Amino acid sequence: MSYEALERRLLVSYVNPMNTSSKCSRCGSRLKDNSGRIMRCSRCGFTGDRAVIACINLFHRYLRCRVLGGASELLQAQ
Numbered sequence: 001m002s003y004e005a006l007e008r009r010l011l012v013s014y015v016n017p018m019n020t021s022s023k024c025s026r027c028g029s030r031l032k033d034n035s036g037r038i039m040r041c042s043r044c045g046f047t048g049d050r051a052v053i054a055c056i057n058l059f060h061r062y063l064r065c066r067v068l069g070g071a072s073e074l075l076q077a078q
């Protein structure tokens with residue numbers, strides 16, 4: 001198995017994708033769902049494609065998960 005595939009499997013196993021596309025990647029506040037692809041933060045003005053935002057948020061969550069090495073931290077955050 002390639003390293004990349006292993007990374008992807010880890011991501012799928014450890015990161016809960018719930019709500020990742022509805023949180024601002026910059027300030028963490030809740031994004032308004034305007035039922036389109038583009039999400040906008042009313043607090044800081046951050047604007048982005050929901051898929052991109054979800055990706056960024058997943059990446060952040062994944063990094064935090066790796067750093068703390070804990071699923072317990074993830075569970076508490078839900």
Ligand SMILES: [Zn+2]
Pocket residue numbers: 024025026027028029041042043044045046
């Ligand atoms: Zn924001």
